[in-house]
Amino acid sequence: MDAINTEIKGFDWESVRAQIGRIRQAFGASSVACGVLHRGKPAFHHAEGFADVRTQRVPDADTIYPIASCSKAFTSATCAILVDEGLLSWDRPVSSYLPEFQTVHNAEVSQRATLVDLCSHSTGLAPMDHAIIGFHDEYLNDGVDQVKISSNLPVLCDFRTAFVYNNFTYGVVGEVISRVCNKSIGSVMADKIFEPLGLLRTYVRTADYPPDGNVAKGYSVLDDGSFLAVGDPEIQDGSAHAGAGLVRSTVNDMLRWAKAVMQAEKQQELVTSSQDMPVKKPPLPGVAFTRSEQRCIISDPTEAEGENSYGLGWFRHTIPSQWLGSISPNFMLLPDPPVIGQHSPERLAISHYGAMGGFLSALYTFPETCSAVVVLANSSPSRGDPTDLIAQSLCQELFDMKPRVPLELFALRAAETSRLIWPALVHSWVLAREKTDMVPVLTDYIGTYRNSGLQLRIDVFESQRSSKCLGRQQHDPEPLSFTVNSHARQTAKLKHYQLDVWTFLPNSRDDASRKGMELYMALPLVLLSFVRDKTGQVRWLDWDLYGGGGQPELHDVYYIVDPVRFERVSSLV
Template structure:
């Protein structure tokens, strides 16, 4: 009873964090020694109807989906249909990189643990209004095309596209689509009736509607992310689930790990999870700031507590678990426009914490609340002032992100007029594999940039042959766009490319036939080059040259 009282006593500070962050609704659950010891819900799942959430409310769980994808791979490995060292090109032959590129040898484990060394190119699909303009068929060509950010198996380079491709591996090897395999092999055995892949049944009404927070912590509704049949990124972040179902799932993870790693007797006879000895094993180190372990496993971050600033805090907070016995924490968060989520499991004590929210907020409320729950669960004293002051500081910092970007852009601006007539820049520019394009249009005496034909942002002269676009924090929130990119993301630089050579920053008399856009910050380069194409009457994806 003392534990329940401690956890229940967190209610006022959790409500305060939600208010500061701009989080309309939040649901949480705590598992300890294999038993659900606490459930709580805050706010509303729908701002318009004022309906409250409960433990059965379905939220988009974002990248917490990755642990589910890893579990599905584990089942296939256990059945001998895959091995952890199976190379991607042996399952999907269309994955082809340059002949001597070590990335040709990427394995299933490399994809699961973000150690491929390849960047994700999330800007290709994270555009406006949660619309995804590229298809699942584009994922393997993109993974084949992206430059190397780090040598294979040497550094942690987070890659959502890798998990999309893993979803396709599951389908190829199993002969079933992702949703069917998930339902038949995991959800049905565990009786998880409130978990769905990308699309909710029409008769399921207990759903948390997604919102983005504005600078003043009010919220705006956004379209559902990663939604629909055969949508890109489902295996990376498209599952919808509830606190009730996720506690069942994480209890099954703990149960299977106890059996397969420690030789304990299963407490869930129908437990479908397999190969937990490999799935929970650390595969690649995270950037070190501790003498204790910090690594990524397969769909899980792996931490040895106590540990400072390893659960997503920015700026950092106090150390998690200081003064307590060291213990293993497996954790993951989810962040997709409309939703933030967090989970952590502790196999040694049969414990799990789940926090789901329906807002991409000014502060990562689920991580903050998760930290609170973990400290109370294991008997640490909570300094309420530390948490509330951190939330206020982080909210102010994040709300000012775009104001600071605008200051940087203006400070670095060197021209008021472009170097060439506006018409010289107009055109449609394609990446090297012709599955992503950027349109530059002229209207009313200025240029605008349109990504994949979905949206338009006015361009202003920046430097010699470069322009910038800008939106306020609130404008980005309304359009479900990320406000956290560096200044370079908002700059379009025009150039001339000679044959297969490098882009020339000053096109001179050769004319403009390319642009450069810095959208991937895992790469230490000046940005990706997109070439102008003239044959826009051809079906998209068939242009040559």
């Protein structure tokens, strides 16, 4: 990037760095790297902590981090380029490109849904990520399976009636891009965006990382503040959900990307308002459309002044807004979120946020001044999100927003709330458990259970310790185990919970982290319910992979999402 411009009114560099440090430390994040662009020029860089805890390597503006859902803007921009080239249309049903996309529970979606519907999260399909992402953030199926799995997702609300954020739909968009280009979405993205824009340290596969080793490692934070390495996310080119989160990038490249997007957006707006066509084709054709309003993200727009909407891979907020970071982990941890800029002029922010195992990201763009803020971190989403609050801190400093909100206090509050999730789960688990003298007959449950639509298989078997290491007179508290889709890391031991319900609740929050179960911190997710037929034989297994069976009553068309039912196909594993 160009030389740093430090002459910005109201920007107190030292206090900003200190606040970044306090927010990072409040969440215990291993490292953060951030940067600011203002009026098209780099204005601020800062990085601290360790990109690699073992080697104690400090990050910089060229350290590579997975950006998770901030990838969605790259996916929608790729679609826009292919629309400009005549290979795709925003208006055609997606099923015209992918005939196998046939939604089982609401045929209207596959009959009518366009790329706009999928990219604006307007299908109404339930975002049941646990149907394809298991323990350790491992994918249960391959990328080639995601269209069929998406077609079998349950319905959360009616088509085009509400904003329902869903990674599956972007996975389907990735398959559309691959189908029409006859190459992977990552390859298309590299050809159409990375190379033309000079994003030389932006990747879609870990195998392509440069040899310099300047790559952040992912971590979870244990209760004593130590770090647990969680490995690089499996989501990448060719995987399931690739279109939702395959990109890995750096602060410098993300600022280049933001600048290119805003310049293209401005140029396209000028062309639209003028009868004179440019001699040279503008870069990133159609990107202005992807950043335009498509779907309101709140049920009642009258609840807030200004805009709170979603485009295609971009959130749109008029600051001040309490819905900034609305998909950040902090949004659930802070019932009363911070609101920056309450006494300042309104300002449109076009943004996105990202979270996946061991990594977090936040990107804000301000087209009016060609400004951008990017923050990347290698920290687990389950412990709260430093990038969300650091990005807001940088935004309020950049534009001298009044009053200054002490965002480090919100960081402390969010981190403390995250620590309460585990004891609350244990409390719910104890309250719901029914005392019973029933001695379960293990053979009642042992067998194979399938859900063919979601392409999931659960094998229930007698634990090795129970069958080989204990005599009949001894009691094994976890006599059964199960595994999903025959993946070695998708195995857990079961203890009897109540009647025909078994549980795999970890022993502690740290135990959940080590077992890769940090995203299973809801009671329905750690219970397997076996269901008997009229003869008393166990015929089915129910697992609430949605994690609660419903959605807050945000809209009168929301439905209850039932547990996923698996049919018993064999009593022998």
